[in-house]
Amino acid sequence: MKKLPNHASPYSADSFAQAQKGEFREAPYDDIYMAFSPAGDLHSNVLELVKWGKVIIDGGMLDGKQVLNKENVQMTLTPQSIVRQEMKTPLFSHSYTYGLGWGLVTYKGHNCYTHMGSYPGSGANLTVFPDDDLVIALLANIQPTGFLHYAKLFIADKVLDLPVDQDWLFDKAVENAAKEYEDIAGEREGKQLPTRMEGRPSTLPREELVGEFKNPLYGIITIVSTPAVSVVDGEEEKEMGEEGLEIQYNEFRNKLEHYHFETFRTVLEDLNTREARLICFETGADGRVSGLGITFKETEMVRFVKVKTPDVATTVTEK
Template sequence: MKKPVFITVLLLPLLYAGAQDVTRYKRLRKTDKELNQILQDWNVPGFAVAVVEKDKIIYSAGYGYRDFENKKPVTVNTLFPIGSSTKAFTATLLGQLEAQGELELTDRPAQYLPGFHFYNEGMDREISLLKILSHQTGLPRHDYSWYYFPSGSREELVERIAHQEPTAKVGEQWQYNNFMYLLAGSVAEQLKGSSWEEQVDERIFTPLEMGRSNTSIVEMAQDDDAAKGYTAHLDRDPERVNYYDIKGMSPAGAINSSVMEMSHWLMTWINGGVYQGKEVFSSAFYERAINPQIMMGGSPGARHPDIHLSSYGLGWFITSYRGHYRVEHGGNIDGFSSSVAFYPSDSIGIVVLVNENYSALPDIIRNTIADKLLDLEPGNWSEERLKGYRAALKSSQQDTTQEKDMLRKPGTVPSHPLEAFTGKFGHPGYGTLEIKLVNDTLLASTCYTDMQLRHYHYNVFDVRVTRKGEDTNAYDSGLKFNFQVSERGEIESFSSGLQEGLDPIRFDRAPLEEALETEEMMAYAGNYSLHGMVFKIFLAKDSALHMEVPGQPEYTLVPYKADEFNIEGLKGYGLRFIRNEESLIHKVLLMQPNGTFEAERKD
């Protein structure tokens, strides 16, 4: 394999004005060489870094390639998706609104979003905007909901929250949740009558002179100096990863920026909310945002006992880093990783943007530079992480098939023909999945992913995933779909362990989407006799079929599939109509948990 050629672009000179700055300049002299070595050791496509002191950029550089295939170098102006580093921007919008008297962070989201509610009434009462921004809601991530089942509709995604189950009490523990930042952004939208994207541009990008930063991956892709995303490998060239359009979840992670423009963001935080003499957000919000709202873990670790007291503020992680107060947030989105950090007591800020999927480099580079600037004994950050990565890689490459298959029951087959597993299945907190049979293989698809279902045992299938538009082999998602059979003997649902700490999420077969014509529904209408009791099926004013049984309430029939209806509000109850040789309805089967009963048509 050819050795890659590494390009370093240092577009801005180091700036200094005083003795302290000169000292820091000297400490950064070997940085360029060290960062090039990190680039080579990890074999990543590229990255950019900028270092800020107070209101000056004292170091900025691009390394490697923003476009590996075409050998286009990273510059300090290259745009990268910053992922969850976006969250501090969303928190800031709410801080600005509070300063203007338009809301209080102690308010509940339902005060601004009519009809919104959480999974239970207790959560509705106790969850405030402050708890949302600091991840104290009791909700786990539920990330598969937006990642594998995305929607461009922010309203639809917010509605899913009501059906997402918590795993802890409100305020009991810290649990990261992207949906909560979607919710925070939606509150800002409702209050101002403009989109989250418009507000970020108007209230943050514009005053901070972040003119090329944006909130659209489509817009970023059209920029002449935009990075492409990759999965890196130590022993071969990186693989391209398609951009992920996070549009529906934008307030949780949609910003794209460069290290130059993110430096303006860091300057603002280092200066307590002020950029070039103008207040962008209040000092009161600044203090609240960078103060711990909830502890994540306080005990020193064995490997790095001088890094401890981890907590979360408002859009920021807060840590005691080797005796220095660090405020930071990382970000990961397909093909990209980031770290945006500042040290308030030291007036130092560092931003690292990398075009590698789930990269260790943002942390490694940030710590390497921080040790120099804070006059600390240098840590072996790259060497230590690389050693651990190689060990993990070696372990994962070992044959684990025998261990994996210990739970598998060989020689089993599905209970039904594969065709019976097809159809649309949905969960109100996750979305809808359609399963089709293509060339004797079950394929499931959402608007973002294609899934290949491979038989494991009985009615359980392994799930292998391919992102749409990528010409790559499907990868093992680690998920399984376990299909359930109804009392009618039909495949009615599947469940999958999509969220740790909860029972498998159940996706029920969706009813027919196509509305039946009046003439079609009238074919089922009539009087039917069951052991001498006559009941009536008729077309009601609501254009739906209803069933009238003597001495019982009127029931609404919901189309389920051809000639079959469910009874609304009664799980396990349904009707299956039987046609004669002339294809006319002459019988109906009443299906219910205690049995199936046949009734004859009497008209």
């Protein structure tokens, strides 16, 4: 992507106030971790996405040729599950169902297929109104933004000459973006975490917590021991502070702080992500650490099995 001369760079802001002032920082193009490639490693533009939406409307036809199996296309547009049974506004259908990669709903009486996704610093929304032969493709190189969801409704109102009963762009989109930034700030501060229980120490020795922990989807988390800081006082070197623990996960590096019992707090932090999380160490019948659990955004506890324990406690000497 970076080799292309005409591409959009991702940007992020630390707060809603900064975003309103246009104070964005350019974010690096991070490699998409392999397990997540199907969800974020496709690069395109709005013109190509509109063509793709038209192929869906035409049942898999492109320029008069059947490029996709018509029955398979129809299957992707067939409800497979109910996402929400009751919508919050009468502008949409009573229920919101999900096909295979498509959200299926009606908007002001018009059938609508839609899919939206985001990755730090970027986002996309593709919406198809099949009965109106209308495809709306939206891309943004900032995240979070309320624009992607509400701009499609603004465009649909204009193109389909639908009654306008609220300002999607300057009211709803702004309100949505402000809420997203508020939620992000709360996650960064750990407001979503359970209350800490004071005076509940860990009973596990530090060396038991060190090692590699593996999950077939999320990959490997490594817990390492960090040495006490060495300070030279004259000709004598002194150890200051205590040894600690650090989590290494993909591009994330941060210390672990004891929370309560066998649970530790950390912050998954890089240019685009700052989320406080708890890591819970688990033991087997032999009393040894057998794995750990961590709660990622919008998921249940994800468990990692301990696969490697170093003979000598792994240490970090450089940050």
